[in-house]
Amino acid sequence: MNKKLRGLTFLSIPMLAGGMVMTTGCEALDKAADACGFSCAVEGVAAGNPSISGVASIDGFFGAAVDFSAQAEGIVASINAELAAIANSVDLEGGAGADFSGGFDAALSNKFGLEGGIGVDFSPPQCSIQASVVADAAASCDVEAEPGSVTAECSGGCEAEVAADGSVECSTEAEVSCTGTAPGFDCTGGTCEGTCSVELTAAASCDGVCDGTCSGSTDAGGKCDGMCQGECKTEGKADAECSGKCEGSCTFTGPDIKCEGGAKAECTASASAEATVSCEGSCSGEVTPPSVSAECEAQVNASADINAECTPPSLEITYTFAANASANADVNAQAEFSAWLTGFEANVASLAALEAKLLKLQGAATGLVSAAGGAVATAALEMDLGDDLGASYKVLNCVPIELEVVISTLGTAGTELTASATATASFMGAIAPAG
Known part of the structure; x- marks a missing residue:
């Protein structure tokens, strides 16, 4: 225990207060505790x-x-x-x-x-964390940190700014991805989370709802157990490829793509297990906080989990x-x-x-x-x-x-x-x- 704290209990307040009456404005011992901060x-x-x-x-x-x-x-x-x-x-x-x-x-x-x-x-x-929240928690806890100098690392995708021409600047180790959410967003070559609509000009199998001619029977939800000619709509998960129009969110990933039409950009860490990107925005992976003192570590780590936003x-x-x-x-x-x-x-x-x-x-x-x-x-x-x-x-x-x-x-x-x-x-x- 620190020597300056040893023995500093309520019983020592009268003696402490008595020595400070002339300089602190504490006028009565029965009020010394509150007036001098000993409460x-x-x-x-x-x-x-x-x-x-x-x-x-x-x-x-x-x-x-x-x-x-x-x-x-x-x-x-x-x-x-x-x-x-x-x-x-x-x-x-x-x-x-x-x-x-x-x-x-x-x-x-x-x-x-x-x-x-x-x-x-x-x-x-998918759960995302504002890396800036974690960095701010570290900076406010560590009195030696300079404001704005503390950053967090992200092991997944970190939301990035999109320039006027649609370009996105990421570190050399990171990959750019763009996600568009407008209805009817052309998702050819991308992955769709939502409803993917494909026009079938010739009869083909449809693993979804057939809005057209079905060679077999359809259930109450419109699913066809035969061949479909017309529009085929499938409900896709986050990793579902879509060769048509995506009514939901569609993501493209590549080294030279541009994010246009209000699409959201992310810088994604490489596939390496330990790869991270410096992040100030929303991180869709795990956030690694900056190094802090032991008493600050739990606070900073907890701030990441407490402020996480998980999407249905x-x-x-x-x-x-x-x-x-x-x-x-x-x-x-x-x-x-x-x-x-x-x-x-x-x-x-x-x-x-x-x-x-x-x-x-x-x-x-x-x-x-x-x-x-x-x-x-x-x-x-x-x-x-x-x-x-x-x-x-x-x-x-x-x-x-x-x-x-x-x-x-x-x-x-x-x-x-x-x-x-x-x-x-x-x-x-x-x-x-x-x-």
């Missing part, structure tokens, strides 16, 4: 107040804990809302706590006449109506199902993105709890604050109390996140495609 905040981390010590590196950690708690509470509430909406839509009892693994298929059969449940497939949701993915849905349903009942059920499916798709896509963010928060919680009982606590004991006795008092007496609050609060939040993760996994298992 802890009435409301601390549990009330959303991170200003505990007046020391940037310590209070920055408490700020990260406060931000985490707010994010975790919001994610849990949002997941519960999506699960409850799905359960209620098929008359499955239990709301967010419904038994999806044991009852969802039966509920779909009872309500819509489906046979074998429903299958939903999608690529993992495009879905591929499969289903079959029971063959033994009567003609009229089958038509009515299919019409009702088609209307229900629109809302269901939105719920599932949102839930997938929330699950991805939840995993980020679980990682942040682990790091923050570890630091609260380790690096931050150690730094507080070893910190030399010179003649700032008020700050010294708070670091020695207030910080340990609030670190215990952080550990307890994050433990409770972690339990709630785990429960939400379990419920989400149960539902996702119920809708996973067979095989």
Whole structure:
């Protein structure tokens, strides 16, 4: 423990205050604690107040804990809302706590006449992180860093600026990619996430919805089990190639491409496992923060996960109506199902993105709890604050109390996140495609 902090407790306040009465304006010993800064905040981390010590590196950690708690509470509430909406839509009892693994298929059969449940497939949701947020967290925590001099590294794609002529400047190790989102964006040679429309002038197979002549039969969703002549529309995932028009987002990648028509540009690190690009914008991969002190590290790492934004993915849905349903009942059920499916798709896509963010928060919680009982606590004991006795008092007496609050609060939040993760996994298992 730092010698300047040893023994600086509330019992020593009268002696300290007595020596400072003439110079600090502390006029009465019973008011010396508050007047001279020898007191802890009435409301601390549990009330959303991170200003505990007046020391940037310590209070920055408490700020990260406060931000985490707010994010975790919001994610849990949002997941519960999506699960409850799905359960209620098929008359499955239990709301967010419904038994999806044991009852969802039966509920779909009872309500819509489906046979074998429903299958939903999608690529993992893409999460992006503002690298500047991570760099700013590092700079605010490290008092020796010069403003604007701290940067973060990105292992995926980093959003880049597009010049007036559409050119994009990336480092020599990075590759340029352009993503356009306008409806009807020509995606020939690119990958589409959304609906890819291809004109079939001659009959050909169509792994999607046939808007034209189908040589076989079509289901309620318009999918053709034969040959299609006309327009074929397929729902693509992020890695689906599209030889027609993409109604969604289409990405081109190459060394000499230009990003025009409002397309978003990214500089993507090479395929090397350790390759990164310096990044100040939005990073679609993992962000590597700059080197900081031990007490700052957990705060900076947590800021990346806490501020991550995860995008709902495009879905591929499969289903079959029971063959033994009567003609009229089958038509009515299919019409009702088609209307229900629109809302269901939105719920599932949102839930997938929330699950991805939840995993980020679980990682942040682990790091923050570890630091609260380790690096931050150690730094507080070893910190030399010179003649700032008020700050010294708070670091020695207030910080340990609030670190215990952080550990307890994050433990409770972690339990709630785990429960939400379990419920989400149960539902996702119920809708996973067979095989």
